[in-house]
Every structure is written in C-alpha cells, then in structure tokens.
Amino acid sequence: MEPGGGGDALPRLRRPGRRGPEPRDPQQPQPPARGGGTAEESTAVEKTMRPLTRLNIHSAFWILASITVTYYFDFLKNIKETMQADSWWLACGTCLLAACLSVAFYCILYLEWYCGIQDYDEQYPALIPITTATFIAAAICFNVALWPVWSFLTPVLLFIQFMGVVMLVSLLG
Secondary structure, eight states: OOTTSTTOSSOOOOOTTOOSOOOSOTTSOOOOSSSSSOHHHHHHHHHHOOOSOSOOHHHHHHHHHHHHHHHHTTHHHHHHHHHHTTOHHHHHHHHHHHHHHHHHHIIIIIIIIISOOSOHHHHSTTHHHHHHHHHHHHHHHHHHHHHHHHGGGHHHHHHHHHHHHHHHHHTTO
C-alpha cells in the first residue's frame, strides 16, 4: 500500500481546477474550506467561479490580425471577384462553412444560452466531430478556390482569418 493511496493500489489523480489535496475517501464529509458551511457548499462555490475574462491579449491579437489581413490583402474584394468567376470550390466551401457555423451557433446560442446545457459535448457527442469534419472540408475548398489569388500565402491568410473568427465567436460563449 502506498502512502496517500487510500487503500488502492493505484494513486488517485487530482481533478483539474481543484486546489489542495484530494480527499482520501469521497464518502466522508470534508471540513469547510474557509470557516462555516459544509463541503458541498464550498464545492458549489468552486463550480460557480467564472474563468478569466474572454477578451485577453491572445484573442485581441488574432482579431486584430484578421482585421489587418482583411484590409491589407483586399480580402473581401478578392472573395467577391472569385465568386463572380463562378468558382465551385468557393461555393462548396461556403456551404460547408455555413453548416459548420450553424452547428456552432446551435451549441452556443441554443444549447448553452437558451437551454442552459453547459456540457453539450457530453450530451450530444456527435456535434463536435461533425463540426470538425465540415470545417476541414470547407478549409480545403477555400484553399483550392483562393490558391490562384495568393498562391502559397493562401493557407496562412486563411488560418489568420480562421483564428480571428474563432476568437470573435469565443467572445459569445
């Protein structure tokens, strides 16, 4: 038996986000964290603590980089010219991106905000793989459609735009 193992042959792993030592026996009540109250109340307070602010330096950087790429590379003008050239790749990429964003907004706006479901990835496990697959397909379509415009810079510019959109959407949820 290892010390601190609580009778198990394997050591216990700590859950992320918890401070202090892990209890030896989860069935026994724990002493209050900071005076008065029960252990259940102290864990309820820990669960309701909000994470750091959503707008930080990292997200502001990607949003500003996306705005800069849009302005200096005439991103919208080039997209418009590619659309006028009847690019099937761009049309397919746009449809796939619309499907991907629809699922993302369904998760954020409907499931999280309206229904109050915080762990929708556990209740609806197929949503994240479907969204990922449609986004990868859309990215491939956009790269093929816009390759004649920016050539080897196309994946870099699209990645910067993607990160800017992701950081902008993350401000919502």
